[in-house]
Amino acid sequence: MVSVPIGANESSILLIAHPDVDTHRLTRDTTRAVFAMRQRTWPNGQAVRVYVLPNDHPVHARFAKERLSVYPHQLQLAWDRMVFSGTGQAPNRVGSQSEMLERIATTPGALGYLEREYLDDRVQVIAME
Incomplete structure (x- = not known):
């Protein structure tokens, strides 16, 4: 059974992390x-x-709009700016939600x-405040 933290119910799209991450x-x-690649x-x-x-x-699109408000x-644009200026990199892209879960x-x-x-x-849900 997977427990979903309180506060994770407002969207059917959940923030997930590797089980060794100790931030909940x-x-x-x-x-x-983090998703704008400013916090690494x-x-x-x-x-x-x-x-x-x-x-x-x-x-x-739903995650960006509903969970990040962007x-x-x-x-x-933020990723491109960092890549082209040499100050950072873009996130890793996956082709499907199944691949996302696996990665x-x-x-x-x-x-x-x-x-x-x-x-x-196999993953943990991270609550968003």
């Missing part, structure tokens, strides 16, 4: 900073490995998102 809740601002480590210093679906994937193109489950420090029905006990 993030604010919207911190989550936005967890509070304990471990590197965050960010995974996202393609920009045109409906779940990516549009997908705004995230892409998060097997990559230490990984963070991503998926719809509730794809969730299993």
Whole structure:
């Protein structure tokens, strides 16, 4: 049985992390900073490995708008700016929610998102405040 933290019910798209991540809740601002690739480590210093679906994937669009309060193109602009200026890199892209689940489950420090029905006990749900 997978327990979903209180506060995770407002959206069917959940923030998920590798089971070794010891952070269990993030604010919207911190989550936005991580997905914009501005915050690159967890509070304990471990590197965050960010995974996202393609920009045109409906779940990516919903995650960006509902959970981060930004549009997908705004995230892409931030990633492009960092890549082209040499100050950072874009997140890792996966092609499907099944691939997202697999990557998060097997990559230490990984963070991503998926719809509730794809969730299993190989990953943990991170509550958003």
